[in-house]
Amino acid sequence: MRYASLHPIIAIVPVIAAVTFGxxxxxxxxxxxxxxxxxxLVALGIVILARTGNVSFGQGLFFAAGGYGVALIARAWGVTxxxxxxxxxxxxxxxxxxxxxxxxxxxxxxxxxxxxxxxSMVFYGVLVKTTVLGGSDGFNVGRPSLFGITFADAxxxxxxxxxxxxxxxxxxxxxxxxxxxxxxxxxxxxxxxNNLRVEYLGISSRRVIAINxxxxxxxxxxxxxxxxxxxxxxxxxxxxxxxxxxxxxxxVLAGYQSVVAVFVASLVLELVRSFSNLxxxxxxxxxxxxxxxxxxxxxPEGIGSLWSRKSRKKVAPVRVSEMxxxxxxx
Amino acid sequence: MTSLLSVRKLEKRFxxxxxxxxxxxDIAAGQKVSLIGANGAGKTTFVNMVTGYLKPDRGxxxxxxxxxxxxxxxxxxxxxxxxxFQIPQLFVDLTAAENLAVAISATHAQALSFHSPAxxxxxxxxxxxxxxxFGLAQQADRPILELAGGVRKLxxxxxxxxxxxxxLLLDEPTSxxxxxxxxxxxxRVVHAVAPxxxxxxxxxxxxxxxxxxxxxVVAFYSGRIIADGEPHTVLKDANVRRYVTGSAR
Numbered sequence: 326m327r328y329a330s331l332h333p334i335i336a337i338v339p340v341i342a343a344v345t346f347g348x349x350x351x352x353x354x355x356x357x358x359x360x361x362x363x364x365x366l367v368a369l370g371i372v373i374l375a376r377t378g379n380v381s382f383g384q385g386l387f388f389a390a391g392g393y394g395v396a397l398i399a400r401a402w403g404v405t406x407x408x409x410x411x412x413x414x415x416x417x418x419x420x421x422x423x424x425x426x427x428x429x430x431x432x433x434x435x436x437x438x439x440x441x442x443x444x445s446m447v448f449y450g451v452l453v454k455t456t457v458l459g460g461s462d463g464f465n466v467g468r469p470s471l472f473g474i475t476f477a478d479a480x481x482x483x484x485x486x487x488x489x490x491x492x493x494x495x496x497x498x499x500x501x502x503x504x505x506x507x508x509x510x511x512x513x514x515x516x517x518x519n520n521l522r523v524e525y526l527g528i529s530s531r532r533v534i535a536i537n538x539x540x541x542x543x544x545x546x547x548x549x550x551x552x553x554x555x556x557x558x559x560x561x562x563x564x565x566x567x568x569x570x571x572x573x574x575x576x577v578l579a580g581y582q583s584v585v586a587v588f589v590a591s592l593v594l595e596l597v598r599s600f601s602n603l604x605x606x607x608x609x610x611x612x613x614x615x616x617x618x619x620x621x622x623x624x625p626e627g628i629g630s631l632w633s634r635k636s637r638k639k640v641a642p643v644r645v646s647e648m649x650x651x652x653x654x655x
Numbered sequence: 656m657t658s659l660l661s662v663r664k665l666e667k668r669f670x671x672x673x674x675x676x677x678x679x680x681d682i683a684a685g686q687k688v689s690l691i692g693a694n695g696a697g698k699t700t701f702v703n704m705v706t707g708y709l710k711p712d713r714g715x716x717x718x719x720x721x722x723x724x725x726x727x728x729x730x731x732x733x734x735x736x737x738x739x740f741q742i743p744q745l746f747v748d749l750t751a752a753e754n755l756a757v758a759i760s761a762t763h764a765q766a767l768s769f770h771s772p773a774x775x776x777x778x779x780x781x782x783x784x785x786x787x788x789f790g791l792a793q794q795a796d797r798p799i800l801e802l803a804g805g806v807r808k809l810x811x812x813x814x815x816x817x818x819x820x821x822x823l824l825l826d827e828p829t830s831x832x833x834x835x836x837x838x839x840x841x842x843r844v845v846h847a848v849a850p851x852x853x854x855x856x857x858x859x860x861x862x863x864x865x866x867x868x869x870x871x872v873v874a875f876y877s878g879r880i881i882a883d884g885e886p887h888t889v890l891k892d893a894n895v896r897r898y899v900t901g902s903a904r
């Protein structure tokens with residue numbers, strides 16, 4: 326049986342295995358995997374949006390909206406439950422996406438990308454100037470809890486965050502796979518290929534882009550909540566363009582063909598970053614750049630193309646007269 | 656006879672170029688109308704205005720008496736006018752069946768499913784049935800990239816038919832199709848469209864195709880209609896022979 330023919334819900338097995346595996350992982354890899362899973366969530370949103378032919382260079386906007394939203398609610402009402410915080414982060418990012426999406430869906434290509442970047446930088450500027458939010462220093466939040474339990478042991482707290490981020494990202498991946506195979510997923514691909522024809526068929530391509538945009542924003546908001554819980558601190562850097570750039574970096578590495586590739590790309594990127602930072606502390610960005618160039622040159626459609634590439638045999642085009650002949654013979 | 660499509664005093668200019676000059680035309684349900692004219696005569700501009708892609712400078716377009724005003728191509732499609740294109744506008748990385756699945760989804764565009772598989776049994780069956788009408792069932796799972804120009808034209812027209820349009824506009828259905836394939840292509844189109852009894856308006860340069868398949872011909876020149884009537888009358892018209900077919904001595 327081909328992998329593609331399996332129901333996406335089967336993927337819950339490797340998600341459970343990955344969560345369980347966290348019990349035997351060394352402490353340093355737990356936090357690395359948590360960051361990788363969290364970043365993968367934003368990159369997954371970018372991949373979902375990229376299937377409509379648009380790339381957002383400003384997902385930091387929603388990442389920061391999720392993080393700040395959760396942090397402010399935690400500070401005001403003492404909401405510390407990790408699950409609730411993830412849901413709140415997703416809601417904050419998603420709501421902002423619902424507002425911004427229809428406006429930005431009027432544009433495409435480079436204008437779309439630069440507008441998202443501009444909006445995230447406007448938000449960054451506002452955050453830096455807002456002293457009640459701590460200005461450029463940001464502010465701290467308390468340790469998260471889970472179902473009323475606060476984990477004092479650092480290893481246990483790290484594991485809980487790891488398990489929650491891997492489970493959330495895994496479930497988001499399963500949902501994304503179902504979305505990709507759905508009617509809406511097919512129409513999204515059609516928008517990328519020929520949005521004029523989509524309009525002539527009677528579908529609003531702007532509406533399709535806006536919905537995908539809101540989904541991507543929701544995932545970025547949830548990821549912002551994870552980043553907040555991991556650092557227990559938030560600052561305007563969440564919305565800065567380099568943060569958005571990292572998410573695009575993961576999405577480019579992954580390509581748009583595979584959900585699994587997003588997680589693999591995010592993990593590979595974190596590993597390359599960690600090891601290059603350890604062994605080449607002054608030139609780790611150079612290593613990262615060379616790594617990205619190598620992937621773009623060798624796998625222009627991303628890591629996912631290693632196993633998702635459709636084999637295109639060279640075949641002669643079928644002609645109407647040949648079809649007529651075949652029919653006449655039969 | 657009541658008009659399905661009624662166009663009144665349509666005008667469209669692109670700078671100094673007059674693409675539509677006081678165009679008025681009525682098309683009755685069930686007619687097969689061919690629009691002929693040299694390049695730049697205003698045929699495609701007319702199609703683009705009727706389908707909402709271009710907004711006329713002046714004039715009115717009505718479908719069954721309902722004013723189409725300045726509606727978008729999406730709204731015009733929902734109201735019952737579909738079109739195919741001179742260069743087929745398809746989703747080339749998708750298969751023929753997937754292209755039709757997108758068109759089927761468009762019939763309930765406000766309620767697209769986020770979980771039901773794109774080629775769910777009902778949708779796939781409907782797509783295959785329509786492809787069968789065009790003799791394309793064997794090509795259902797082939798990407799558009801692997802299909803020749805004539806076959807792509809047929810898929811393009813099949814997509815336009817999904818909504819069972821009241822009016823079907825075909826922009827040069829046999830352009831880019833080899834001489835030996837043009838009648839085969841047109842036969843398939845006429846055969847496939849017949850069950851939906853759509854009114855067809857097709858832009859065409861090939862007078863053999865026009866005289867064989869149209870029951871009314873409208874000739875354009877410089878954005879104006881210079882002849883309108885049955886094929887054998889219009890094709891013998893002196894102005895048509897001079898400005899369109901180029902056969903006047």
